[in-house]
Amino acid sequence: MLNLLELEQLIAFADFGTLSKAAEELHISQPTITRTMKHLETEFGVPLFVRGKNKIELNETGLKAVECARSLLTAAQNTVQQIQTYHAKLHTLTVEACAPAPLWSLLPLLSSRFPEQTISSKLSELSAIINNVASGICEIGIIPYPIAIDELVCIPIIQENLSVCIPLNHELASRKNLTFEDLNGFNCLLASQIGFWTELCRQKMPASKFLVQTDDFAMKELIQKSTLPCFTTNLATDSSSILSGRSIVPITNPEANVTYYFICKKSDAKYIVIAKQLKTLFIQ
Amino acid sequence: MLNLLELEQLIAFADFGTLSKAAEELHISQPTITRTMKHLETEFGVPLFVRGKNKIELNETGLKAVECARSLLTAAQNTVQQIQTYHAKLHTLTVEACAPAPLWSLLPLLSSRFPEQTISSKLSELSAIINNVASGICEIGIIPYPIAIDELVCIPIIQENLSVCIPLNHELASRKNLTFEDLNGFNCLLASQIGFWTELCRQKMPASKFLVQTDDFAMKELIQKSTLPCFTTNLATDSSSILSGRSIVPITNPEANVTYYFICKKSDAKYIVIAKQLKTLFIQ
DNA sequence: TATTATTACGTTAGGCGTAAAGATT
DNA sequence: AATCTTTACGCCTAACGTAATAATA
Secondary structure, eight states: OOHHHHHHHHHHHHHHHHHHHHHHHHHOOHHHHHHHHHHHHHHHHHOOOOOOESOOEEEEHHHHHHHHHHHHHHHHHHHHHHHHHHHHTTTTEEESSSSHHHHHHHHHHHHHHHHHHHEEEEEOHHHHHHHHHTTSSSEEEEEOOOOOTTTTEEEEEEEEEEEEEEEEEEETTTOOHHHHHHHSSSOEESSSSSSSSHHHHHHHHTTTTTTEEEOOOHHHHHHHHHHOOOETTTTSSSSSSGGGGGEEEESSSSSEEEEEEEEEEEOOOHHHHHHHHHHHHHOO | OOOOOHHHHHHHHHHHHHHHHHHHHHHHHHHHHHHHHHHHHHHTTTTTTOOOSSOOOEEEHHHHHHHHHHHHHHHHHHHHHHHOOOOHHEEEEEEEEEHHHHHHHHHHHHHHHTTTTTEEEEEOHHHHHHHHHHHSSSSEESSOOOOOOEEEEEEEEEEEEEEEEEEETTTTTSOOOBOOOHHTOOOOEESSSSSHHHHHHHHHHHOOOOOOOOOHHHHHHHHHHHOOOEETTTTSSSSSGGGGGEEEBBSGGGEEEEEEEEETTTOHHHHHHHHEEEEEEEEH
């Protein structure tokens, strides 16, 4: 039976030209590699080298053997990786969502229901979410509208209502309701990592500039020390003290009041249970 | 680095169901295979088994690992065979001929000119000879007529003239010449392994039956003890005593007097030399 | 002289088998 | 009781490195 370590030595010899160099590179002694080359010849049953008194080189068969050895070795390495990724995929439950808020309720539920699974979540584009769930790249998706696809279930789970937080002395602060159209033109603070909301704001308020803050501390500072409008929702977990100096005004556009839908493959019954659980908690 | 022997044990376990059975089949002890399975798990870095107190079975990753191991193992076996056949092909000079006689001169020449090569020869159908030389499956071909193919050289080397051997008291024995048409209808003795001659006789003498003898001794006995016509040629090496009771009459059909052509790839200059050597010996 | 392959030899470590234990049916 | 896996232990082989040899450029 072939020994991959021996093939590795053969390849090293082919790469470095002499047994000495190869031995040095592999941190083994010359006699060892000499022995290995002889052993390889007996394993293959054919001569692989032309030997001079103090030189040795590959013959034509040897060159072919090196070529075969390379592909066999990479095949072996691929095998290991294949097994490892297979194992990882088997123990990873991947969630892709269009916004972070529904994950706050979903992820803890998944963790407790599937404690042996690694729960992996990320924000993605809407089309990517649907494609990846459909193709099995991820198991669960969260999208802000219902879809009807044969192999997928689509269950409403949570509603999120967007409001704008306006400093009390701002001209819009006294309004009971606002629309994107009212806000269009006012520059706003915006947190990063809010999924599809970012794009929605940009579309609905094309005349506004958005000051996107990646740092949470900076965001809070700016909310308190600036007069720029910012946003919150019914699901936001910010302590209310941060918004104490501001008026919270609901945005009435239908796009600002979304119902999140849980999607997964119909065959994944174990996940559907979770969705129904969320639905009973949050819808009605 | 993976060890193919260990993978073989994994496969044996998958095939035989228990470590004990697998150990027995592989003629190793149970502890050995237990150790190997553990070692495989550390090599892959992932669990492959679900273990009970006195039972062990493959988990899902393990099943995948077995599948991968199988393909890797067959790849390794293929590698060995590939190298061996590559070596064989490299050291084998294959000749395919339409008849045995030209080989009697050609093969000794090839053996002495290429002593390190294994000379392999066989009789083949005409179309197979040309195809195999053109495609590189064999290096040298011998055919009974010239051809013109771009990549091949075609050199006349030897002539063979067919005669019929007729008992002295036979009605045709006194003829100076004969044709296939004269012989048609007379049943004849025929040696086996005479290449295209067999088919030629059957075509030219459709009314005759041929008693094909595979055994050399039987052939000689029948020549001496029967009155059936048989054949010989100018290249035949049979001692003339065998044919002493018979009249040897040349057959005048052009098909019975062939010139053999040596064909090989134009790129194989080393073989062309041999052909020219034969040509000077036998032509003119 | 410096580099290279090979041979000889002594040592060591890793792998195997035996024996025993633990556990299940 | 029989079967199976795992652990413990001791042996032994097989592989490695050091040192020496031979040969070349």
